[in-house]
Amino acid sequence: MEFLSQEQLYLFAYDVFIFILIIILTALAANISRTLIDRALHSINPYLAAHIKHYVFILIWAIGIILGIKQMGISTDILMLLMGLAGIGFIASALYVLQNLVSRSFLDIHMQYRVGDIIYIKNFTGKVIEITDLNTVLLDKEGKLIAVPNVQFLKEIWVKHGSLSAGYEMTIPVAVNKEIDIVNFEKELLNSTKELKKYFKKEPNIVTSKTDEKINELSLILSLKDPEKKSVVTAELNEIINKLITEFEERSEKERKEEKLKEIKDISQ
Numbered sequence: 650m651e652f653l654s655q656e657q658l659y660l661f662a663y664d665v666f667i668f669i670l671i672i673i674l675t676a677l678a679a680n681i682s683r684t685l686i687d688r689a690l691h692s693i694n695p696y697l698a699a700h701i702k703h704y705v706f707i708l709i710w711a712i713g714i715i716l717g718i719k720q721m722g723i724s725t726d727i728l729m730l731l732m733g734l735a736g737i738g739f740i741a742s743a744l745y746v747l748q749n750l751v752s753r754s755f756l757d758i759h760m761q762y763r764v765g766d767i768i769y770i771k772n773f774t775g776k777v778i779e780i781t782d783l784n785t786v787l788l789d790k791e792g793k794l795i796a797v798p799n800v801q802f803l804k805e806i807w808v809k810h811g812s813l814s815a816g817y818e819m820t821i822p823v824a825v826n827k828e829i830d831i832v833n834f835e836k837e838l839l840n841s842t843k844e845l846k847k848y849f850k851k852e853p854n855i856v857t858s859k860t861d862e863k864i865n866e867l868s869l870i871l872s873l874k875d876p877e878k879k880s881v882v883t884a885e886l887n888e889i890i891n892k893l894i895t896e897f898e899e900r901s902e903k904e905r906k907e908e909k910l911k912e913i914k915d916i917s918q
Contacts, residue, residue: 668717675713770807823867829897
């Protein structure tokens, strides 16, 4: 029976220590990545951001485990090959979902239709009754539901039926931190749109499209007199929205600090 020498034991203990250190650092990096992704992608579709966060989390752990195993002197060639094949399979299986999620995010920015509109696409005609992260659901004259993948609206020619007298409708998505006073934010945003009232057929409207524990997603619905002014209005409104968000975030941060100072004073007394 062979025993390890003292030097071999030290080397083995060192490798085990480095392996544990790599795993700890991997766990920290994976958790930090979630926070950074939340901050970087706070303005995009939450469902898409959650998927990206999940994929990055898995990738960081995969890299950490491979480095840890390699440190122990075990060959990682087969493991890397299996992970590569698994990654290719995963991307292939998730391609449909990712295409439609990205398409929805793009449509959110350049939305030219909304719930209630009559749309013709790929030999289907129906009223839009729901817009999900993956599909736009139409209801035809016979009462049938038609689920059109969102990516088709970027690939195919589609027609929106409507009256010219109703104006050209467009929607601008607005994502704001939940700590912001949403009621006053909406009021100030609507007041700010009055600067552009010459472009509008009717008064703008704001609806809450989605909400979670961190973000409120709003939709600013506009009816333009002239569709050709869409790019001008979008640019000016985005500037107004970004300025308002910055102001409200600074205001919220100031109020939070003042509240903490008050708590400290109350405790000290």
